[in-house]
Amino acid sequence: MLSKILKYEMKATIKPMAIINAMVIFSTIIGFFYVANLDVEEILRTENSTSFAIMLMLGIMYIVGLAISSFVSYLVILIRYGKTMYGSNGYLSWTLPVKRGTLINGKLINGVIWSIVNIVICVGSFCWLLAFYLSKAGVNLHDVIHGIPSEITGHFILPMLMLLLIGVIASVFIGYFCITVGQLMKEHKVLGTIIAFVGVYIVQQVANTIVIVGGGFFSYMNQPTVHATATGFDMEYLGIYDTMVYGQIAVILVIALVSLVACHLIPRKKINLD
Amino acid sequence: MMEQQNAQMPLADLRNVSLNYDGRFLALSDLTLTLEPGRIYGLLGPNGSGKTTLIKILAGLLTQTAGTVTIGGCPVGPETKAHVSYLPDRPFLESGMTVEEAMALYADFYQDFDMQRAEDMLERLKLGKRSRLNKLSKGTLEKVQLILVMSRKADLYLLDEPIAGVDPAARDYILETIISNYDPKATILISTHLISDVEKILDDVIMLQYGRLLHKASVEDMRAERGESIDAIFRKEFKC
Numbered sequence: 001m002l003s004k005i006l007k008y009e010m011k012a013t014i015k016p017m018a019i020i021n022a023m024v025i026f027s028t029i030i031g032f033f034y035v036a037n038l039d040v041e042e043i044l045r046t047e048n049s050t051s052f053a054i055m056l057m058l059g060i061m062y063i064v065g066l067a068i069s070s071f072v073s074y075l076v077i078l079i080r081y082g083k084t085m086y087g088s089n090g091y092l093s094w095t096l097p098v099k100r101g102t103l104i105n106g107k108l109i110n111g112v113i114w115s116i117v118n119i120v121i122c123v124g125s126f127c128w129l130l131a132f133y134l135s136k137a138g139v140n141l142h143d144v145i146h147g148i149p150s151e152i153t154g155h156f157i158l159p160m161l162m163l164l165l166i167g168v169i170a171s172v173f174i175g176y177f178c179i180t181v182g183q184l185m186k187e188h189k190v191l192g193t194i195i196a197f198v199g200v201y202i203v204q205q206v207a208n209t210i211v212i213v214g215g216g217f218f219s220y221m222n223q224p225t226v227h228a229t230a231t232g233f234d235m236e237y238l239g240i241y242d243t244m245v246y247g248q249i250a251v252i253l254v255i256a257l258v259s260l261v262a263c264h265l266i267p268r269k270k271i272n273l274d
Numbered sequence: 275m276m277e278q279q280n281a282q283m284p285l286a287d288l289r290n291v292s293l294n295y296d297g298r299f300l301a302l303s304d305l306t307l308t309l310e311p312g313r314i315y316g317l318l319g320p321n322g323s324g325k326t327t328l329i330k331i332l333a334g335l336l337t338q339t340a341g342t343v344t345i346g347g348c349p350v351g352p353e354t355k356a357h358v359s360y361l362p363d364r365p366f367l368e369s370g371m372t373v374e375e376a377m378a379l380y381a382d383f384y385q386d387f388d389m390q391r392a393e394d395m396l397e398r399l400k401l402g403k404r405s406r407l408n409k410l411s412k413g414t415l416e417k418v419q420l421i422l423v424m425s426r427k428a429d430l431y432l433l434d435e436p437i438a439g440v441d442p443a444a445r446d447y448i449l450e451t452i453i454s455n456y457d458p459k460a461t462i463l464i465s466t467h468l469i470s471d472v473e474k475i476l477d478d479v480i481m482l483q484y485g486r487l488l489h490k491a492s493v494e495d496m497r498a499e500r501g502e503s504i505d506a507i508f509r510k511e512f513k514c
Contacts, residue, residue: 001383004382004383007382008382012368012370083368084368088364088365088366089366089367089368090366091335091360091362091364091366092366092367094334094335095333095334095335095355095358095360096355096383097352097353097355097356097383097384098352098383099351099352268337269337271335271336273335274364
């Protein structure tokens with residue numbers, strides 16, 4: 001039954017998601033042709049020129065556009081969940097001959113898949129365009145990539161990618177949780193959902209602050225000789241950084257797990273359909 | 275599941291069922307009721323008497339706060355949902371779907387869905403399968419939803435206000451669709467305020483008031499005993 005739920009979820013979301021992601025790819029291709037026709041090295045030499053300002057503005061617009069696409073795809077996923085689970089379509093969803101958990105998991109998997117697809121397309125498009133831009137600016141990408149110290153890859157790039165991926169997956173769980181909490185309100189379900197979002201955000205920020213400050217403090221106390229030098233990081237300094245990044249990952253994982261459990265438990269007690 | 279049940283056993287069995295909303299408003303109070311196979315029940319009562327709540331409990335949308343509910347001997351869950359065909363009192367299909375897609379969804383999830391029966395009924399309605407649900411009129415959408423629900427060979431049909439808000443001609447179509455498509459061994463529970471319209475198809479009536487069972491009797495017996503129609507009895511019983 002999970003495959004059937006997933007099939008119908010995919011069918012219902014493929015159109016808006018395809019449009020959103022196609023727009024990301026399309027704007028990246030436009031960006032490619034724009035950069036291809038630029039004399040990047042010359043523009044960078046004369047930073048006060050109009051061409052430089054236009055290039056900068058278009059670059060910012062492109063990045064904002066990527067952020068908007070991620071936000072819109074997230075909204076599409078959440079609105080669908082709200083409508084099909086706690087809106088008028090819930091009368092069908094909850095009376096299908098499937099287990100409650102299967103129904104919720106099907107929608108969670110669909111939301112996670114589309115969120116990952118969107119983030120991969122956004123990050124991939126950005127990196128591709130950035131690489132092209134840098135190569136036009138005369139930067140030897142091969143040398144740059146091979147010049148990155150393994151410590152930076154291991155302590156910064158990979159953990160940040162992990163944080164991004166886990167954050168994207170967790171955001172789906174948290175979004176569904178907030179909708180599930182919002183539906184408990186007799187009226188103003190949307191307001192209830194927004195309040196739940198604010199609540200989760202506050203909890204997450206407080207937990208992150210505790211982890212960053214506490215983790216950093218205790219790591220420093222264990223290695224008080226650590227310092228950053230003018231020529232680069234003292235590699236022991238990265239231990240403190242690890243504590244903070246992995247601490248944040250742990251916070252997100254705990255919140256995602258609590259959200260997931262609540263998404264399954266709350267409807268056992270109450271389903272408040274429109 | 276249902277085939278394994280003893281012939282003497284009621285199809286649906288509610289014992290001392292209560293449900294309160296938000297811990298305050300008592301929608302159903304200590305309700306004990308059985309539904310026998312092969313009967314058409316009219317679920318009657320004024321607004322707020324608990325009709326929709328009772329139907330939602332049987333459909334698995336609400337869970338009672340006290341008492342037990344079984345359908346075919348099983349507590350309400352995925353197993354009973356496979357044998358219960360439910361028509362809510364509002365549009366419940368995704369508006370962007372076509373009629374064909376809605377039929378495919380029913381066929382996918384409900385093993386007892388009879389595609390041929392649905393297509394025949396649609397043909398009678400002269401409605402294209404590619405029509406989008408959000409392009410249909412309110413009455414036509416209600417008919418499409420009813421066609422989907424009645425195209426299942428279910429053991430229990432729960433129809434919540436199936437003829438509310440449609441014109442008299444549409445009501446006749448809906449009642450005819452119900453009568454001509456249900457298996458005589460199946461049970462139908464129809465909630466309605468339009469008693470005079472449905473009275474002719476009912477075998478039994480269940481009257482609720484303040485979430486309690488007021489009457490459960492055969493339509494014939496009730497008419498004979500009171501000497502008037504069910505509609506007239508209802509108007510007297512619930513006169514404001």
